[in-house]
Amino acid sequence: MARRLRSQRPHLVVSDHDHDLALARGGDDDAFTRLVAPRRRELHAHCYRMLGSTHDADDALQDALLRAWRGLPRFEGRSSLRSWLYTVATRTCLDLVEGRKKRALPVDLGPSSDHAVLGDIPLTEISWLTPYPDSGLSDDPAGPPARYEQREAVELAFVAALQHIPGNQRAALLLFEVLGFSAAEIATTMDTSVASVNSALQRARRIVSETVPAATQQQTLRDIGDLRMREVVAGYSSALERGDADALVALLTEDVTWSMPPLAHWYRGLDAVTDFATKVPLDSCGAWRRLPTHANGQPAVGSYLWNEAAGTHVSFAIDVLTLRGDRIAEVTTFIGAENFDGFGLPSSVA
Incomplete structure (x- = not known):
C-alpha cells in the first residue's frame, strides 16, 4: 500500500525549455x-521593421543575440524569455x-519626373530601404502579431512610414501594435514611463495613419485571390521580357508609380511611367528574364x-x-544583386 501511495505522488517535471535555460546560464x-x-x-x-534594411537587421540580430548570451546569467525570469529577447533586440x-x-x-527625396531620365546615376550616399524576403517571416502561430498581421507589418508602405518616425516612437508602435x-x-x-509610451504611441499612430493606405496589401490579395495575383505577376514579367508596352500598360493603374532605388528619379502617372518603361527597361537595357517571388508580404x-x-x-x-x-499601383525596383540575399533565387538564369 505504501509503495502504491509513493507511486502516485506527483513528480517535478522540468521542461526542455527550463533545462536548456539552466544549461545556457551555465555557459x-x-x-x-x-x-x-x-x-x-x-x-x-522586428529588427528589419526597426531599421528598414535586411543587412542592418542581420547585424542587429547578431549583436542582440551576443548581448543576450552575455546577459543571460542576469535574466531573472520575471518576464518570459521571448519578452526579454525583444527587449534586448x-x-x-x-x-x-x-x-x-x-x-x-x-x-x-523629391518630386516625380515627367519623362524618362536616361543615364540616371545611383546615389550611394543615401541609406536606401531594402526588400524583405517573405521566407524570413515566422510561421509560428503563437508569435506576433497583435493588431497587424505579420505580412502587413513588413509591407513596403508600412516599413517606409516607420522610417519617418523617431526611434522611440517606432519601437513603441511595433511592440504595442505588432507584437x-x-x-x-x-x-x-x-x-521610461507608461505616460511616455502612450504619448509616443499617439504620435506614431498619427504619422502612420497619414501615410499608409487604409487597405493593406494582404486585404487586396485576399480579395483578388491567388490565381489572379499570379496572373498579374506573370503578365508583368511576360510583358517586360517580350518588350510589349501595351500589355504592360494594361496592368497598371492610372496613377501608377515606378521607383528604382538607388536611382533618385521616379515616375508617377501612366504617361510618365509608360515613357520610362518604353525607353529604359523595354528598350535600352537589353534582354530580361524574371522569376516570381514574394517580398514584404x-x-x-x-x-x-x-x-x-x-x-x-x-x-x-x-x-x-x-x-x-487587380492592377499594379506601384513598382519598386530594388537594383543590385545584393538584394537577392535570402530570397532563395539563383544568381543567374539561362
Missing part, C-alpha cells in the same frame, strides 16, 4: 542556440538608429538582365509590386 552555447532558435525569424523581422536597434541615417525611398506588448511592458523595455519578381561577358542573364533587381484591385 552551454548549444543550449542557448536551442532556446533562441524558435524566435530568430520573428526577431529578425529593441535596445540594440535603438542604438543603431541613433547612429545611422533613416532609410529612404526615391519618393522621399502585443502592454504599455507597461514597453515602458520597462525602453526604460507582396508579390515580387527577381529580374535578370542579359550579361554578354557571362553568357547568361544575371541577377539585377528585385521588383516589388503593390496592387490596387
